[in-house]
Amino acid sequence: MKMETKCLHEGYDPQNGAPQAMPIYQSTTYRYQSTEHIGQLFDLAVEGHMYSRISNPSVEMVEKKIAALEGGIGALCTTSGQAALLISILNICSAGDHFLSVSTIYGGSINLFSVTLKRFGIACTFIDTNATLEEIGAQIRPNTRLIFGETLANPALTVFDIEKFAQAAHSHNIPLVVDNTFATPVLCRPFEFGADIVVHSTSKYMDGHAIQLGGVIVDSGNFNWDNGKFPELVEPDASYHGVRYTHDFGKAAYITKARVQLMRDFGAYPTAINAFLLNLGLETLAVRMERYCKNAQTVAEFLAADSRVESVHYPGLAGDPYHKMAKKYLPDGCSGVMSFSLKGGRESAIRFMDSLKLASNVVHVADIRTCVLHPASATHRQLTDEQLVAAGITPGMIRLSVGLEHVDDILEDIQQALEKAENL
Numbered sequence: 001m002k003m004e005t006k007c008l009h010e011g012y013d014p015q016n017g018a019p020q021a022m023p024i025y026q027s028t029t030y031r032y033q034s035t036e037h038i039g040q041l042f043d044l045a046v047e048g049h050m051y052s053r054i055s056n057p058s059v060e061m062v063e064k065k066i067a068a069l070e071g072g073i074g075a076l077c078t079t080s081g082q083a084a085l086l087i088s089i090l091n092i093c094s095a096g097d098h099f100l101s102v103s104t105i106y107g108g109s110i111n112l113f114s115v116t117l118k119r120f121g122i123a124c125t126f127i128d129t130n131a132t133l134e135e136i137g138a139q140i141r142p143n144t145r146l147i148f149g150e151t152l153a154n155p156a157l158t159v160f161d162i163e164k165f166a167q168a169a170h171s172h173n174i175p176l177v178v179d180n181t182f183a184t185p186v187l188c189r190p191f192e193f194g195a196d197i198v199v200h201s202t203s204k205y206m207d208g209h210a211i212q213l214g215g216v217i218v219d220s221g222n223f224n225w226d227n228g229k230f231p232e233l234v235e236p237d238a239s240y241h242g243v244r245y246t247h248d249f250g251k252a253a254y255i256t257k258a259r260v261q262l263m264r265d266f267g268a269y270p271t272a273i274n275a276f277l278l279n280l281g282l283e284t285l286a287v288r289m290e291r292y293c294k295n296a297q298t299v300a301e302f303l304a305a306d307s308r309v310e311s312v313h314y315p316g317l318a319g320d321p322y323h324k325m326a327k328k329y330l331p332d333g334c335s336g337v338m339s340f341s342l343k344g345g346r347e348s349a350i351r352f353m354d355s356l357k358l359a360s361n362v363v364h365v366a367d368i369r370t371c372v373l374h375p376a377s378a379t380h381r382q383l384t385d386e387q388l389v390a391a392g393i394t395p396g397m398i399r400l401s402v403g404l405e406h407v408d409d410i411l412e413d414i415q416q417a418l419e420k421a422e423n424l
């Protein structure tokens with residue numbers, strides 16, 4: 001099946017007489033005939049739902065759909081993108097461990113990696129996305145457990161060279177974890193380029209309608225965890241009568257452990273109604289992405305041609321430093337988000353944003369409606385100037401998330417706001 005079809009038909013396959021729409025199984029618990037059976041569930045000896053902190057039939061349908069879209073063997077939904085990131089890392093990192101991340105990533109992820117995980121004894125080194133294989137290798141220590149990057153960075157819009165970082169990671173027997181939020185599996189499937197684990201904030205394009213937070217972790221099933229570096233996946237888990245994830249679950253070792261151990265203990269699992277709403281977004285994802293890309297390309301070209309605009313970051317533009325990389329990793333389009341700076345700097349940026357009528361000033365991105373954000377005063381406010389530069393952000397940068405309104409209306413709004421920003 002092609003993407004559009006998968007978005008509609010994966011995960012739920014109604015049989016004769018069954019509901020056409022995905023059912024909402026709104027239940028915390030599941031009924032079994034015998035104590036014996038429940039005991040087997042607790043030993044992970046049989047498959048089945050026990051309690052909705054670990055799994056739920058509606059959420060499972062969405063997990064299957066997302067796994068199919070990414071080309072993975074399994075997925076675990078979470079209550080936010082941040083929860084997905086946290087669990088994806090803690091699944092293979094403990095106190096005393098270290099990991100590498102490129103510096104052009106989401107501001108919330110920078111906080112998580114550089115402040116909070118550090119408090120738990122997990123160290124992160126940030127590295128330039130343009131680092132060479134040698135430079136990456138030089139940062140890998142004996143206790144380095146993974147490399148992390150974003151396919152299309154929020155908000156720097158750098159394109160992550162997945163193959164290069166996968167090669168660096170694999171030559172040191174560690175996995176590559178990719179945040180694929182902005183690209184979505186419609187525009188890029190990181191597993192096809194060697195990534196091992198994919199994470200998403202489903203709050204963005206997957207939901208698409210700005211109605212609920214969510215996240216997901218997807219496992220490619222390709223990484224060999226039994227290489228001496230990941231004892232927590234290979235050796236017996238005392239909290240499950242000595243289950244050994246690689247031995248007992250094979251290719252699904254990582255995603256099974258994330259669910260039955262970390263999700264059980266942390267409790268960040270969405271409910272059935274969350275899954276139902278996310279599924280509504282997913283059903284139209286491929287169709288929406290096509291239009292986001294088309295509208296954004298037109299808007300980016302318009303901004304790049306305007307004399308009041310200093311710079312536009314959108315890898316779909318021929319002059320963008322990441323255009324070549326985008327052609328490889330995002331051949332069908334670069335999604336709807338771009339960032340740009342006005343010649344008037346920070347003040348003009350704020351005047352421009354406050355003059356917009358159609359586009360909304362919100363702390364969100366990848367919505368169905370066009371929206372703008374000033375990262376230096378919002379999402380990236382906690383970052384030092386040095387971190388801002390490393391994250392690819394300038395004080396006057398505006399992040400523009402082009403929506404699905406008619407592109408003529410979006411351009412008209414931008415045009416009038418540019419005039420106001422200049423004339424005030």
Ligand SMILES: *Cc1c(COP(=O)(O)O)cnc(C)c1O
Nearest residue numbers: 080081082106154181201203214
């Ligand atoms: C928004 C975002 C996150 C965090 O997701 P939430 O759902 O807001 O917790 C992580 N990574 C990227 C790239 C994001 O855009």
